[in-house]
Amino acid sequence: MSRLIVNRRRFLLGSAAAGSGLVLSGCNQFDFLAQRGNPVREVIEQANVLTYSAQRALIGDQVLAREYAESEIRQGMKPNGSTEPSTPEYMFLRQANFEPYRLTIKGMVEREVSFSLAELRNMPSRTQITRHDCVEGWSCIAKWTGTPLGPVLDQAGVKPGARFAVYHCFDNIQRTVSGDILYYTSSDLVDAYHPQSILAYGLNDEVLPVSNGAPLRLRIERALGYKQPKYLHTIEIVDDLSPFGRGKGGYWEDNGYDWYGGI
Amino acid sequence: MSLDDATKLPAAKGPLVYRQSVWTRVTHWVWAICLFFLLLSGLQIFNAHPALYVGQESGFEYDNALLRIGAVNTPEGPRGRTILFGQTYDTTGVLGMSGPQASPVYTAFPGAVTIPSFRDLATGRVVHFFFGWIFVGALFVWFLASFINGHLRRDILPGGRDVAGLPRDLADHARFRLHHGRLYSPLQKLSYFIVFFILFPLIVLTGLTMSPGMDAAWPWLLDLFGGRQTARTIHFGVMVLLVLFFIVHIVMVLLAGPLNQLRSMITGWYRTAPGTPREQGDRP
Structure with missing residues (x-):
């Protein structure tokens, strides 16, 4: 015992x-x-593919993200990521009050087109009060005004077989010894053509400030903040993301974050 | 009679009963693994923005935070500081600032309880969502199997007799008088009922509420939980409750006879107390 x-x-x-x-x-x-490219990590990363497929199957392509009331804007939009790009191209444009700025649509399109800010502002606009969700965990509600991206893409004429839109930006998100790394991200065409996907030039009834992405920032409202590229200058329509950066479809994506960004 | 006499006296053994179906056993261990990884990767994700709020958004120009963990500079040097419900606590060494004195680490939760052990939100998310899918998959399998094989009705859903027997069972537990019967005691049923019907659904749904995609698909999630940031706070709170459940669960297993408990969760067979009436299918 x-x-x-x-x-x-x-x-x-x-x-x-x-x-x-x-x-x-x-x-x-x-x-x-944590090792990018580790075989075990590559297996568990497949869960992100499952999440993407499940959400695309579950969520109607046209279903909107929640829009809020004016009274729910209780603070300014928190700037995050790049807030003051220092590339020569951007500094020149900023000094010129973005007068010479043009947004270019290229790649798998019928015709390459580009628009000045004035031209974009003269197109039909959409204003939406939405919640910005950062991958870090915080949220911030703000009012965005801009040109819906879908009709702009239609002016260029997306070719059959195209699958993704790659968003190229001015900001040097990371500075390395071998040069600046410029921000970019990408989405599928469902997100690109979503009714709330707007090329925003206005924030909370004012001109979009530099810290939030002036002159133009894309909103993809059903995704996290890193899918809302600031300082946007070119949209490239493609069927393959591997030629860009390290091939994962975006700056943060190249650094191990999931490409879809809807969760 | 002490609580473990039953397992000590070979002459006075109750019958060996088949207590846990293969569905219960497999999902149990799948959850054990999943919850381990979900907890540690979840704390990694929390460290990326170590504050919890009430409402749709996070107050940067106003204060709607319930919890903030961080480090502050004081005349005596940096200290870990936690603000919970308006009360400030010095949590140096545990929260906000931890590690060796020569080279402290300024993360909310220390690297000892995060995956990876260093700051890496991207990897935390990869791990969290992988095990999240498996966790939810096992939950579906368990609910379906338990509905069909009667585990839900027999062992989880508290009935009238369980409610009536609860005060007595509470008193017995308080005196560490644990019964090794054929079925779960009222308190056991109630604990598992709370875990399966309240905590697990809550932690899954509040997790989904943090997804901007899911909020578009199911906007009622935002209304149900009172906003994305409240959902994030509830997600964290349910995690704390599940950790408490885990601690009590382990203590009970140790008190009730860890070998017998482990055997029943591995082979399904459970040694009952002496005097337990024998039924068809039991083993001696």
């Missing part, structure tokens, strides 16, 4: 020690999952 009790006690102590040991030693045994 006493032997059994000792064993029981030993078992309890042993399991408690083993349990706390696991906690105290930390979880660096799983740090290998």
